[in-house]
Amino acid sequence: MIANSVFVAVTEGVIAFLALCTVIGFVLVRHVSTPAAHDAVANLNARIRAWWGIVVVFGVALLFGRLVTLVLFAIISFLSFREFMSLTPTRAGDHRSLFLSFFVVVPVQYWLIGIDWYGLFSIFIPVYVFLMLPALSAVAGDARDFLARNAKLQWGLMLTVFAISHAPALLLLDLSGYRLPNALLLLYLMIVVQISDVFQYVFGKLFGRTRLSPAISPSKTVEGLVGGGLTAVLIGAGLSGITPFSPLQAAAMSAVIVIGGVFGGFVLSAIKRDLGVKDWGRMIEGHGGILDRMDSVSFASPLFFHLTRYYFAT
């Protein structure tokens, strides 16, 4: 358990912010007149309700420590990978590879974090799984779309398991001169990523004029991107007290997280367009699937992890 006053303070801040959002949503419902605006506010409120759930689950996991946090992220990877593969065509020859991916690759990747084996953690999926799965597929003897099938499977694992696992991997870093529990660094990453997402959405809805790329992500606007990104960098810099970074370093780290997150959302949108779907799933009301919330995390986490490790780990 992390019984830490800083953790409590940050959690209180998040709860206060969500409470404010809930009140705003409550007031907005009473003041909209057009059906389109009503739908927008209803979606906003569904998103806020879902955020309460996410914050409670995540907060409790962090509070109970490393094991529970790792299990939570393993479940998130499992469900994200499930959403990814459910929409991606495979053939009967991939059945064993898929089974192994779900029930061996996902647990092993998180177990490696649990036992502090950084060396294998960082190459397990890109090297060993990368070689093993196509070998299994080849043994199954079905050559049709072989390259496409294996590429999709490896992509799914890299994105939803390997990349996302870098967020809880922050817990295994030994940071010089950092006296707070590493869980706060994970909390920091999640706050900056999600604040960036939320304020891109808010600024986009309020001031969005110039569409960034209508063919890939119709709701992303330049105004939303700039407004959301700047807000996240400011909040990230303001939270430097819970990190090993100085305020300026924290601003730079937040900028990396924001840019990674934006491209994560962008790339996963492009995949969704390619697969002909709007959302990854239906698990979280108002948001879509788990992967719709984790797309930015998947790109931001490895960047944040390696920069932190390179510059701040002992």
Next chain:
Amino acid sequence: MKSVLRLILLGVVQLLAGAHADWQGCAPQPRQRIYYANHTSHFDTLVIVAALPAELRAETHPVAALDYWGASVLRRFIAVECLNAVMIDRSGQSVDPLRPPAEFLGRGHSLILFPEGTRGTDGTVGRFRSGLYNLAQRFPHAELVPVYLDNPRRVMPKGSFLIVPLICTARFGAPLTPDPSEDKDLFLARARNALVALADPQRSPEAPLEAAR
């Protein structure tokens, strides 16, 4: 006790396979229906039952093959007690294999039927056997609702015991409009076309993979 076990079983199915219901052509209503679906996996029956709203499950009976679902005590228990299934004998020894399902229809209940009779392997919808036609003739008031199942084949394909937890969708189409002038073959072809039309062109095995653009 039975209902608790049923809830646990269907809960596990939903956990593993999502079992999402997509009511495209009709709404879930408590009226007499024959749902007919493509058959690719033993998982099909579980998915379609899990996708139905709880209040419809008690009076909706999947038609299950005696030679598989009656083969062991556990399977029979799952089929009959948990899924409310009605067994039919595919061996050809029975004089009227459709009698057990017809009895349920006679009571005003609904059925879930796999008119191909057996599981396909390549994902395409096979030729329909005559059971659907015969039941439709005997119970003209029952609505015939096509249900396209996406993904159960990938969860547990024919010949494999490994379960891969992918999200399955049951897509419910519009009921077939009755046409008394049709003969058996025309009717079965029309019923099959209505089912195939529900396949997702992006991901359907009906369309070859490289055409899934």
